Amino acid sequence: MPSEDDPVTMAIPIVDFSSWKNTQDQAYLLRTAQELVKACQTVGFVYIVNHPLPESVLDEAFDWTKRIFNLPREDKLKAPHPEGWEVHRGYSWPGLEKATQKMPAEDYEEAKKKLREVPDAKEAYDIGSDENTDQPNQWIPDEVLPGFRAFMIKFYWECWQIGEELLRAVAIGLGLEDEYYLVKKHSGHNNQLRLLHYLPVPAEDLEKGRTARCAAHTDWSSLTMLFQDDCGGLEVEDISRPGTFIPVSPIKNAIVVNIGDSLQMWSNDRLRSTSHRVRMPPLADRYKGPNRMTRERFSIPYFMAPDPSSVIECIPTCISEEEPAKYKPITQAEYNKMRASMMY
Helix, strand or coil: CCCCCCCCCCCCCEEECCCCCCCCCHHHHHHHHHHHHHHHHHCCEEEEECCCCCHHHHHHHHHHHHHHHCCCHHHHCCCECCCCCCCCCEEECCCCCCCCCCCCCCCHHHHHHHHCCCCECEEEEEECCCCCCCCCCCCCCCCCCCCHHHHHHHHHHHHHHHHHHHHHHHHHHCCCCCCCCCHHHCCCCCCEEEEEEECCCEHHHHHCCCCECEEEECCCCCEEEEEECCCCCEEEECCCCCCCEEECCCCCCCEEEEECHHHHHHCCCCCCCCCEEECCCCHHHCEECCCCEECCEEEEEEEECCCCCCEECCCHHHCCCCCCCCCCCEEHHHHHHHHHHHHC
């Protein structure tokens, strides 16, 4: 047992969402919403269990994820991520992108150069709404992977149905009179479904900082929902011990939800966008083979972003004379431009 002088390791809260959509019990709704907001204030990360997505759907989503990354490189490159940072869709090959921390206060051209000194050993495939003409999807041809597009479109909108309820819960937990205040800022068409494959790499390269799986960063969306396989490796910064990271261990079928920078700004820092990273799996599963190769890892984050014209400004219940707004209003499109130019 730790002594009284030892720091207490931060725990990731768990919120049960089993009855959220099927009850008219306002006390239950408020209690669940307050649990969610408390987790987002103190940790910034929370497990959502007993949500509406069936296990069979999640299993199929991971099956498709493995199938697309098992394709030959020439097939994956039939849906390449477009050049530059403006469109964030299609296949990103290892080394193309670099996860970032929050925007530096100045000289981010120099920051971009420094970020790329250590590459991220991962590949990704990004999907959005087919109705978003500003971010056109780059689909793998149906003859290469029949059924992939149809499933992913359906899965995208199933995730959004849960996302709407999470935004509604946050609004209730923050005491907003209009519980759909945040939902109205998000149509769902500016979200991003990301399929991720972390490649096996020599453990020594990670240990000596020659490569990274996904460096410490914050998300720049409103909320992120994450589905992860059983590999492990996701870590979140312990707010009581800056620079120390703790594992976000996989829980079967749970959604890991975390606050993004947009919602931290909206809430005037009341909600916490916490730095997180992907490192090596837990010790028991860390290595495979004589070259100490790390296990490959698959995960599926779903980023919920406001519509481009939505203005991110402090919401009414999060400002007062004693606690004035810390951020100037900015549209999602303007903020997205700053963050995406750092990544690509």
